[in-house]
Amino acid sequence: MGNTSAAKEWLSCAFKDLEEAELLDxxxxxxxxxxxxxxxxxxxxxxxxxAYNNQKITKVHDLVELLAQADTVLNFDAYVETMTKLNGFYxxxxxxxxxxxxxxxxxxxxxxxxxxxxxETIKSFCS
Numbered sequence: 001m002g003n004t005s006a007a008k009e010w011l012s013c014a015f016k017d018l019e020e021a022e023l024l025d026x027x028x029x030x031x032x033x034x035x036x037x038x039x040x041x042x043x044x045x046x047x048x049x050x051a052y053n054n055q056k057i058t059k060v061h062d063l064v065e066l067l068a069q070a071d072t073v074l075n076f077d078a079y080v081e082t083m084t085k086l087n088g089f090y091x092x093x094x095x096x097x098x099x100x101x102x103x104x105x106x107x108x109x110x111x112x113x114x115x116x117x118x119x120e121t122i123k124s125f126c127s
Contacts (some may be wrong), residue, residue: 002051002052002053002054002126003051003052003053003054004052004126004127006048006051006052007049007051007052007126008048008126009046010035010044010045010047010048010051011027011044011045011048011119011122011123011126012040013101014040014042014043014044014045014048014070014119015041015119016080017037017038017040017041017044017104018037018038018041018112018115018116018119020037021034021037021041021111021115022036023047023110024118025105025108025109025112027107030102031102031104031105031107031108032089032102032103033114034071034108034111035079035086035088035089035102035103035104035108035111036089036100038086038089038112038115039063039086039087039089039090041060041064041081041115041119042083042086042118043061043063043066043090045064045115045118045119045122046063046066046067046069046122048126049070049073049074049122049125049126050066050069050070050073052073052125052126053072053073055072055073056103057118061090062087063084063086063087064083064084064087067080067083067084073125074121074122074125076118079118082111082115082118085107085111086102086111091107099125108127
């Protein structure tokens with residue numbers, strides 16, 4: 001059996017980030033900030049899988065790298081493209097630099113749905 005309590009703590013934090021992204025989207029906020037909240041939600045979801053599986057949680061923010069680590073437990077092939085896109089929001093939305101990629105409102109809505117799906121999949125797995 002995995003470390004359910006640690007996984008639930010990570011998922012609780014992920015839920016808050018996801019809820020924040022949904023709230024920002026509902027209030028027509030900057031899409032790069034929504035992307036950052038979604039990146040954070042996905043990062044914490046993937047770390048929940050690692051915690052549940054008693055794997056070491058490295059201090060990394062790269063979603064593709066975390067996806068590869070979590071993929072040893074669950075198959076996340078369907079999320080590679082989304083994680084690659086959301087990766088760009090970790091640094092770009094936090095520091096004064098040109099934003100390389102800012103999604104459209106329509107793309108943001110797709111990323112919200114994909115993050116919700118990831119969250120629900122991992123929540124079910126870690127229960």
